[in-house]
Amino acid sequence: MVKLAAKCILAGDPAVGKTALVQMFRSDGTHFQKNYTLTTGVDLVVKTVPVLDTNDSVELFIFDSAGKELFSEMLDKLWENPNVLCLVYDVTNEQSFNSCTKWLEKVRAQTPGTFLPGVLVGTKTDLAGRRTVDTAQAQAWALGQGLEFFETSVMVWWCVPVILPLRRLKWEDKVFKASMDYIARPYLKLMIMPMVMLVVVMVVMMMVVVMIIMVIMVMVMIIVMIMMMMVVMMVVIVVMIVMIMVMMVMMVVVMVIMVVMMMMMVVMVMIEMMVTMVVMVVMIVMMVTVVVIVMVVVMMMVLVARDVTQESAYLVHSTLN
Incomplete structure (x- = not known):
């Protein structure tokens, strides 16, 4: 039993359903993201996928990449040494399909001179009344670029077959045995x-x-x-x-x-x-x-003396007489 590791780049215009697709794939259809959330840079999703008709398995390191040009410089560093490519477009948005050429060239520029296997996935097929991209047109373009082709709708969970084209790739030729350090190095380096x-x-x-x-x-x-x-x-x-x-x-x-x-x-x-x-x-x-x-x-003394004198005089006079 061999366990391989592969770095898968998930690319496409904003709001085509890349994050919803990969989240449904990782949760085996149990987690549906109802609200739109803008991816900033890259979200790393890891899932182990068995290889058909073998006992081997592949540990997919899926780099859910932002579709805004604002994060293009960051993506160049994160996309080093990819092993598998998954291009996503919206079947109701022709511009997102036309942008697939740009995204394919951008990813394959990371592996010059080496063939990069991959798959083209059209999403939102449940909106049949608003479709603007014909299935035959998209399939022809994918065949011309050497890509597998599949259409799906995250709403009704047809995501299981999305990985089938990847499983049908010749893993023994295209996927390198690598450790997590090798796969996640650019992601960790940028982080x-x-x-x-x-x-x-x-x-x-x-x-x-x-x-x-x-x-x-x-x-x-x-x-x-x-x-x-x-x-x-x-x-x-x-x-x-x-x-x-x-x-x-x-x-x-x-x-x-x-x-x-x-x-x-x-x-x-x-x-x-x-x-x-x-x-x-x-x-x-x-x-x-x-x-x-x-x-x-x-x-009184005078009176007494006078009386005495008078009396004496009287006596004397009496005597004399």
């Missing part, structure tokens, strides 16, 4: 740059995120410091206001105390003056009283 770019972008994004986080942290720290300073300033201002108010209260209290003391002093002075005046009045009264008494005494 390295996007992966490197992705890693670089992720690193840059992480650095940017880290820088943004650091800036945010610095800003938060600055804001916190400013807020703390503002709080401290507010506390200081409040303390100063409180101190000023306390000082003002103390000054008022001192002033009240001083006023009270002055009033007390005035009252004391007034009391003292009143006491002095009372004392003086009392002394004057006493002095007057003493004077009056003295005068009364003197007068």
